[in-house]
Amino acid sequence: xxxxxxxxxxxxxxxxxxxxxxxxxxxxxxxxxxxxxxxxxxxxxxxxxxxxxxxxxxxxxxxxxxxxxxxxxxxxxxxxxxxxxxxxxxxxxxxxxxxxxxxxxxxxxxxxxxxxxxxxxxxxxxxxxxxxxxxxxxxxxxxxxxxxxxxxxxxxxxxxxxxxxxxxxxxxxxxxxxxxxxxxxxxxxxxxxxxxxxxxxxxxxxxxxxxxxxxxxxxxxxxxxxxxxxxxxxxxxxxxxxxxxxxxxxxxxxxxxxxxxxxxxxxxxxxxxxxxxxxxxxxxxxxxxxxxxxxxxxxxxxxxxxxxxxxxxxxxxxxxxxxxxxxxxxxxxxxxxxxxxxxxxxxxxxxxxxxxxxxxxxxxxxxxxxxxxxxxxxxxxxxxxxxxxxxxxxxxxxxxxxxxxxxxxxxxxxxxxx
Numbered sequence: 490x491x492x493x494x495x496x497x498x499x500x501x502x503x504x505x506x507x508x509x510x511x512x513x514x515x516x517x518x519x520x521x522x523x524x525x526x527x528x529x530x531x532x533x534x535x536x537x538x539x540x541x542x543x544x545x546x547x548x549x550x551x552x553x554x555x556x557x558x559x560x561x562x563x564x565x566x567x568x569x570x571x572x573x574x575x576x577x578x579x580x581x582x583x584x585x586x587x588x589x590x591x592x593x594x595x596x597x598x599x600x601x602x603x604x605x606x607x608x609x610x611x612x613x614x615x616x617x618x619x620x621x622x623x624x625x626x627x628x629x630x631x632x633x634x635x636x637x638x639x640x641x642x643x644x645x646x647x648x649x650x651x652x653x654x655x656x657x658x659x660x661x662x663x664x665x666x667x668x669x670x671x672x673x674x675x676x677x678x679x680x681x682x683x684x685x686x687x688x689x690x691x692x693x694x695x696x697x698x699x700x701x702x703x704x705x706x707x708x709x710x711x712x713x714x715x716x717x718x719x720x721x722x723x724x725x726x727x728x729x730x731x732x733x734x735x736x737x738x739x740x741x742x743x744x745x746x747x748x749x750x751x752x753x754x755x756x757x758x759x760x761x762x763x764x765x766x767x768x769x770x771x772x773x774x775x776x777x778x779x780x781x782x783x784x785x786x787x788x789x790x791x792x793x794x795x796x797x798x799x800x801x802x803x804x805x806x807x808x809x810x811x812x813x814x815x816x817x818x819x820x821x822x823x824x825x826x827x828x829x830x831x832x833x834x835x836x837x838x839x840x841x842x843x844x845x846x847x848x849x850x851x852x853x854x855x856x857x858x859x860x861x862x863x864x865x866x867x868x869x870x871x872x873x874x875x876x877x878x879x880x881x882x883x884x885x886x887x888x889x890x891x892x893x894x895x896x897x898x899x900x901x902x903x904x905x906x907x
Contacts, residue, residue: 498532764801
């Protein structure tokens with residue numbers, strides 16, 4: 490099954506915005522292969538505007554010239570991705586990532602380039618042109634590069650949007666792409682509902698297994714069943730950054746979406762802003778999260794079984810960050826549990842439980858939501874499970890009869906109860 494478990498990897502957005510280059514992707518892939526792959530981390534994802542030659546930050550340049558082929562299909566900017574020269578696209582970079590035993594992903598925007606429509610470029614293997622596929626009134630509010638596509642009405646017996654999406658996903662399959670993050674779509678219901686279906690069909694019929702991720706959020710909860718049918722993961726929040734208020738707000742989203750997590754379809758709480766961030770602006774920048782807050786983030790994402798995408802520059806990871814990213818016992822929660830949910834939530838505390846699927850164990854996560862140190866205790870009666878032996882997975886502490894954790898402000902603990 491595709492995406493049987495929540496995907497785990499690295500994405501270039503948090504640290505390099507639209508400006509990542511090939512050398513940076515390769516060094517992060519090297520690091521993942523050497524230090525993280527053994528713990529299940531496997532995707533290397535190039536985020537937005539890899540086709541824009543002059544990108545230098547998280548900002549977008551309106552109407553900048555984009556690199557594309559004669560069929561209106563965006564191509565890697567060769568000044569940033571030199572191995573793409575000669576029409577090779579991302580295939581050489583994907584081949585390198587695959588040689589490390591990892592998987593390769595890219596970001597795309599919904600639709601086709603406005604430049605392709607204005608130039609009336611043909612759609613590959615179709616009698617139609619890009620301008621016939623484009624919806625001129627369907628433009629992303631925060632990045633004007635693209636037009637959305639007509640996926641509802643046939644032109645000369647052909648669905649224009651389907652023809653274009655089929656053409657780009659066949660190209661991605663030829664490149665060796667394993668993961669596509671499609672942006673400007675997850676929260677765009679109802680107008681993009683048919684476009685989501687068309688993209689999903691193109692991904693599934695391109696001749697290669699490609700995990701489909703939809704962004705940004707918040708995706709509408711009432712469309713959960715549609716999302717589960719047509720995507721492997723979808724964002725439940727707008728861009729998540731290193732701010733306690735955003736992390737605190739994720740508890741509400743996690744509670745609403747956790748029942749929809751399952752093999753092949755995962756609500757996505759967004760990337761993990763851990764380590765060195767915003768490198769295109771300041772090479773010395775570092776996450777604003779405290780270690781307790783990072784522990785809470787990793788615990789909550791694991792319990793709700795969100796996909797895990799590291800946002801920081803991997804080669805600058807410190808020992809404490811690696812400890813959080815490489816805790817095999819915590820990461821195992823995603824692959825051994827089902828039906829995780831909050832047991833209770835109060836203003837000061839929150840407790841989640843997640844039962845093992847093929848065992849008698851139970852994971853119990855304790856969260857301190859306050860700005861002060863707090864002792865949280867949970868009894869066997871409260872979790873409806875005997876506590877004959879338990880181990881806290883971050884500290885290694887053991888317990889019997891009752892779970893007790895002294896937590897720092899915004900901190901968390903997660904117990905494995907046998």
